[in-house]
Amino acid sequence: MALWSKWIIHEHEDQRAAPSTWPKIAVPGPASIEDVKRTVIQSCHVATCDAADTEYQSGHVVIEGGRIASVGPGLAPAAAAGVETETIDAEGCLLTPGLINAHHHLFQWSTRAVSQDETLFGWLTTQYPIWARMDEEIVHASAAAGLGWLALTGCTTSSDHHYLFPERGGDLLEAEITAARRIGLRFHPARGAMDLGQSAGGLPPDSVVEDRDVILAATEAAIDRYNDSSEDSMLRIVVGPCAPFNVTQELMRESALLARRKGVRMHTHLAETADEDEYCEAHFHCTPAQFVEQLDWLGDDVWMAHCVHLNDEAIERFAQTGTGVAHCPTSNGRLGAGIAPLTSMLRAGVPVGLGVDGPASNESGRMVDELHQALLLARLRGGPLALSARQALRTATVGGARCLGRDRELGTIETGKLADIAVWDVGGLAGSGIADPVATLVFGAPALHRLFVGGRQVVSEGRLLTADEEDLARQAGRAAEALRVRAAGGFYA
Numbered sequence: 401m402a403l404w405s406k407w408i409i410h411e412h413e414d415q416r417a418a419p420s421t422w423p424k425i426a427v428p429g430p431a432s433i434e435d436v437k438r439t440v441i442q443s444c445h446v447a448t449c450d451a452a453d454t455e456y457q458s459g460h461v462v463i464e465g466g467r468i469a470s471v472g473p474g475l476a477p478a479a480a481a482g483v484e485t486e487t488i489d490a491e492g493c494l495l496t497p498g499l500i501n502a503h504h505h506l507f508q509w510s511t512r513a514v515s516q517d518e519t520l521f522g523w524l525t526t527q528y529p530i531w532a533r534m535d536e537e538i539v540h541a542s543a544a545a546g547l548g549w550l551a552l553t554g555c556t557t558s559s560d561h562h563y564l565f566p567e568r569g570g571d572l573l574e575a576e577i578t579a580a581r582r583i584g585l586r587f588h589p590a591r592g593a594m595d596l597g598q599s600a601g602g603l604p605p606d607s608v609v610e611d612r613d614v615i616l617a618a619t620e621a622a623i624d625r626y627n628d629s630s631e632d633s634m635l636r637i638v639v640g641p642c643a644p645f646n647v648t649q650e651l652m653r654e655s656a657l658l659a660r661r662k663g664v665r666m667h668t669h670l671a672e673t674a675d676e677d678e679y680c681e682a683h684f685h686c687t688p689a690q691f692v693e694q695l696d697w698l699g700d701d702v703w704m705a706h707c708v709h710l711n712d713e714a715i716e717r718f719a720q721t722g723t724g725v726a727h728c729p730t731s732n733g734r735l736g737a738g739i740a741p742l743t744s745m746l747r748a749g750v751p752v753g754l755g756v757d758g759p760a761s762n763e764s765g766r767m768v769d770e771l772h773q774a775l776l777l778a779r780l781r782g783g784p785l786a787l788s789a790r791q792a793l794r795t796a797t798v799g800g801a802r803c804l805g806r807d808r809e810l811g812t813i814e815t816g817k818l819a820d821i822a823v824w825d826v827g828g829l830a831g832s833g834i835a836d837p838v839a840t841l842v843f844g845a846p847a848l849h850r851l852f853v854g855g856r857q858v859v860s861e862g863r864l865l866t867a868d869e870e871d872l873a874r875q876a877g878r879a880a881e882a883l884r885v886r887a888a889g890g891f892y893a
């Protein structure tokens with residue numbers, strides 16, 4: 401049992417039994433999810449996000465065996481005799497593919513609203529020493545809260561980038577994988593890493609970086625233990641050195657070799673701020689994009705977070721190589737990083753998805769809000785034609801699926817694809833007076849009505865089915881409080 405739990409018991413006598421009930425590896429299954437054989441959702445507006453952007457004003461979707469068995473206009477075809485069917489009348493709702501979160505740091509739920517007015521480098525150097533005190537219970541509570549919140553805001557698949565592994569922290573990757581299983585989302589965690597501390601010219605303190613051989617061995621072990629490459633996979637491991645200013649070139653090169661040898665994807669941060677441009681110029685005499693290309697980090701098995709400061713030449717190289725980008729508009733605004741060239745990237749053919757980024761640089765963390773923010777930032781940069789509501793929706797769905805290498809089976813509502821579906825309430829005050837449901841989703845303030853992952857209902861009537869929301873909030877709050885106390889040196893010194 402991690403030490404901070406004792407502190408929690410001391411401070412919260414009413415929670416005396418809590419630590420022993422906190423899940424470690426064995427987690428209660430999603431018992432509240434009913435295993436219905438055939439589910440029909442009908443009488444709703446269906447935005448398929450397929451190649452023709454097909455929409456049905458009043459359409460249906462049929463789910464069977466975790467996949468979409470039928471989609472089309474009008475009511476669903478009748479079931480064969482004897483097939484048990486649950487029929488959901490979704491009149492007044494909009495049905496879309498589940499949103500795909502292409503970039504996150506779930507552990508940062510424990511430091512929300514810390515360093516509120518900093519640039520990226522100032523923000524990081526304030527938080528590194530706090531994150532150094534994390535352990536598996538803090539990470540589990542943070543990840544469960546973050547994933548629950550993503551589910552409630554329309555996300556069916558999330559990536560994560562966990563790059564900080566304190567020596568005494570326990571198995572942090574397992575802690576977040578356990579949380580994803582508990583909440584019931586499809587999960588693509590990157591075993592991230594930093595190996596370039598301050599003494600070697602990097603940004604993070606030496607206390608939070610790892611040895612390169614340890615990183616590579618741990619990453620390979622995580623792939624061997626967890627990665628499921630099957631088409632309906634709920635869990636895929638990603639190789640993820642953190643960023644050019646906190647990893648060595650050797651780690652970048654060897655990580656790429658490892659990922660390609662194992663057939664898994666690669667993810668890192670790139671060109672987030674002007675500071676990073678200066679860092680790369682000073683240390684490597686090139687741009688961040690040129691730097692990663694030299695290290696074999698462009699390709700259709702790679703996607704990068706941010707790319708705010710890509711020039712036209714870099715955008716062209718990303719398009720030529722199929723390298724993806726996770727655009728994180730809220731986080732970029734929160735840290736004053738700049739406005740990414742989203743329109744230029746989409747026009748060039750770069751695969752672009754949307755990401756909420758970590759809760760310490762996007763405290764709201766609502767997946768659906770990223771569509772709104774992407775549209776606003778694109779238009780602030782490029783005018784009113786820079787991005788349409790439907791382009792924003794496609795970016796958050798099929799664009800994210802391309803980044804994660806899942807566009808064959810995710811990202812659109814088409815027969816045969818996995819039944820990852822969001823149903824939005826576009827009525828009420830939020831949608832009143834807006835005739836176009838997709839406009840309500842992107843310009844307005846829709847509420848999630850239901851969420852299905854592989855046909856299993858995770859959210860119903862706007863409530864999470866797989867976990868108690870108040871428990872998630874309470875446990876994540878205690879985790880953040882414990883981390884604050886530790887970071888202040890009051891305990892676990």
Ligand SMILES: [Zn+2]
Binds near residue numbers: 503504705757758
């Ligand atoms: Zn990030």
